[in-house]
Amino acid sequence: MIYFDNSATTKPYKEVLHTFTKVNEQLFANPSSIHSFGGRVEKLMQQAREQVASLLHVQGKEIIFTSGGTESNNLAIKGAALRYRNRGKHLITLKIEHPSVLNAFKQLEEFGYSVTYLDVDESGKVDPAMVEKEIREDTILISIMHVNNEVGTIQPIMKISEILQRYPKVIFHVDHVQGCGKVPLEMKHSRIDLCTISAHKVHGLKGTGLLYKRDGINLSPILTGGEQEANIRSGTENVGGIASFAKALRLHFSKTENDIKKMFDIQRYLRDELEKLDEVIIHTPKADQAPHIINFSVKHFKAEVLVHALDKHEIFVSTTSACSSKQSKPSRTLLSMGVPLEIAESSLRISLSFENTLEEAKQFLQVFNTEINSLMKTMRRSK
Numbered sequence: 145m146i147y148f149d150n151s152a153t154t155k156p157y158k159e160v161l162h163t164f165t166k167v168n169e170q171l172f173a174n175p176s177s178i179h180s181f182g183g184r185v186e187k188l189m190q191q192a193r194e195q196v197a198s199l200l201h202v203q204g205k206e207i208i209f210t211s212g213g214t215e216s217n218n219l220a221i222k223g224a225a226l227r228y229r230n231r232g233k234h235l236i237t238l239k240i241e242h243p244s245v246l247n248a249f250k251q252l253e254e255f256g257y258s259v260t261y262l263d264v265d266e267s268g269k270v271d272p273a274m275v276e277k278e279i280r281e282d283t284i285l286i287s288i289m290h291v292n293n294e295v296g297t298i299q300p301i302m303k304i305s306e307i308l309q310r311y312p313k314v315i316f317h318v319d320h321v322q323g324c325g326k327v328p329l330e331m332k333h334s335r336i337d338l339c340t341i342s343a344h345k346v347h348g349l350k351g352t353g354l355l356y357k358r359d360g361i362n363l364s365p366i367l368t369g370g371e372q373e374a375n376i377r378s379g380t381e382n383v384g385g386i387a388s389f390a391k392a393l394r395l396h397f398s399k400t401e402n403d404i405k406k407m408f409d410i411q412r413y414l415r416d417e418l419e420k421l422d423e424v425i426i427h428t429p430k431a432d433q434a435p436h437i438i439n440f441s442v443k444h445f446k447a448e449v450l451v452h453a454l455d456k457h458e459i460f461v462s463t464t465s466a467c468s469s470k471q472s473k474p475s476r477t478l479l480s481m482g483v484p485l486e487i488a489e490s491s492l493r494i495s496l497s498f499e500n501t502l503e504e505a506k507q508f509l510q511v512f513n514t515e516i517n518s519l520m521k522t523m524r525r526s527k
Contacts, residue, residue: 145458145460146458146459146460146500146504146507146508147460148459148460148461148494148495148496148500148508149461149462149493149495150345150436150495150496150497151345151436151437151462151493151495152462152495153344153345153350154344154345154346154347154348154497155497155499156348156392157347157391157392157395160347160349160388160391160392160395161349161388163384163387163388163391164349164384164385164387164388167387171184171185171383172185173185174380175380176370176380185383188383188387189383189386189387190204191390192383192386192387192389192390193209193390195393195394196389196390199393199394199397200331200341200356201330201332202331202332202356202358205359205374206356206357206358206359207354207356207357208354208355208356208357208373208374208376208377209353209354209373209377209381209389210352210353210354210355211351211352211353211382212343212344212350212351212352212353213242213319213341213345213353214244215353215366215377216340216341216342216353216354216355217242217244217245217287217317218244218366219355219363219365219366219376219377220317220338220355220363221235221245221248221252221287221317222248222366223363223364223365223366224284224285224315224317224337224361225252225257225285226363227362227363227364228284228285228362229257229284231284231313232280232282232283233256233257233284234257234258234259234260234280234282234283234284235249235252235257235258235259235283235284235285235286235287236260236262236275236278236279236283236285236286237249237259237261237262237286237287237288238261238262238264238270238288238289239261239262239264239476239480240264240268240289240292240294240476240480240481241287241288241289241319242293242319242321245287245289249287258282260278262274262275262278263480264297264480264481265481266481266482267297267429267431267432267481268292268297268429268480268481269297269298269299269300269429269432270288270299272300272303272304275288275304275307276307279311279314283311283314284313284314284315285314285315285316286304286308286314286315286316286317287316287317287318288316288317288318288319289318289319289320289322290319290320290322290323290327290329291320291322291323291326291327291434291437292322292437292477293321293322293437294437294439294464294475294477294478294493295427295428295433295437295439295477295478295481295493296429296433296434296436296439297428297429297432297433297434298323298327298432298433298434300432301329301334301336302330302334304316305334305336306335308335309335315337315338315361316335316336316337316338317336317337317338317339318338318340319339319340320339320341321340321342321345322434322437323434324342324345324346324396325346325393325397325399326400326404326407326434326436327435331356331358336356336358337357337361338355338356338358338361338363339355339356340353340354340356341353341356343385343388343389343392343393346392346396347392348385348389348391348392348393349388349389349392352385352386352388352389354389355377357376363376365377365378367379396498400498403498404435406498406502407435407496407498407500408435409502410496410500410501410502411435411436411437411438414438414494414505414509415428415438417509418438418509421513421516423442423443423516423520424440424442424443425440425441425442425487426438426439426440427439427440427441427491428440435496436495436496436497437493437494437495437496438493438494439478439491439493439494440491440492440494441483441487441488441491441492442490442492442516443487444490444520445490445516446489446490447463447489447490447491447492449519450490450492450515450519451463453515453519454511454512457511457515459507459511459512461492461493461494462492462493462495463491463492463493464476464477464493474488474489474491475488475491
């Protein structure tokens with residue numbers, strides 16, 4: 145099997161699975177219970193919080209554990225919009241954001257908020273000057289993803305952060321789900337107020353995530369109840385998931401130091417070889433791109449046809465975002481980049497992990513070429 149769909153989800157590290165199982169077998173008490181067993185579980189959870197905070201170079205009290213990226217994005221966006229609505233009701237985001245961001249903004253529009261959806265250029269990047277141009281007196285929140293989940297474009301977060309130093313009343317949220325552990329992001333000494341990370345994109349388990357909330361920023365809770373997570377995210381904590389998330393982040397960051405060059409080399413090799421094929425159009429930009437994503441189209445073929453052709457060989461790639469792939473719609477990101485509809489409908493995404501190898505890339509290309517040639521012959525015979 146060759147798994148090239150790591151932007152959708154990653155395979156959990158064995159150590160992560162071991163941690164999750166051990167915690168749920170031995171430390172299964174409710175961390176809110178006042179007995180000593182509950183106290184030991186609470187201590188473990190706080191140790192995990194401090195470990196995660198240390199890896200991100202922030203404070204433990206700035207970490208809110210959630211059920212994943214979607215909840216963290218909704219908590220950041222809706223929580224900030226509700227908390228600061230007395231300052232204004234204007235919000236800014238990009239047209240190419242993840243559905244968990246875009247749909248949160250669309251829901252807020254139903255409640256009377258005004259949203260500006262910014263365009264991107266042909267590389268999928270927003271112009272920081274355009275962000276500043278749209279800021280108004282009543283702007284209270286800007287949400288921009290760090291790394292685009294479909295084409296891998298890195299947004300100019302630090303430049304936008306510098307601009308926002310002049311607008312202290314505007315809350316800045318960054319969706320860091322695709323960039324975490326692969327593209328560095330400075331949170332502590334920047335103007336980033338809120339930041340989303342998901343465990344299952346860094347070889348952790350599905351159902352766990354976090355929201356970094358800079359000290360001094362307030363949010364209205366989306367989930368109310370027992371006042372867990374500093375009364376911002378109620379609900380009995382998933383301690384096994386939290387402890388294994390901390391383990392996954394530590395392991396993933398250690399691999400970043402040693403294996404990021406290997407990942408870039410594999411991506412570069414795939415790009416160079418795909419560019420040699422007349423039928424292939426590469427959408428991932430050559431500059432300011434993440435090391436793990438390469439998005440491309442194959443002329444004349446729908447993306448689903450190619451996914452299923454590769455699937456027969458147990459090679460797994462994707463079309464658009466996994467959260468949108470079953471809708472059979474062309475990529476919103478590619479259309480925003482100016483890619484023609486017919487080409488956008490044939491786009492594929494390869495997304496790597498530190499576990500992938502150059503040999504796997506070579507095997508993929510061999511099978512890919514064979515399948516394309518076979519499909520081309522079938523197409524010619526049908527005419």
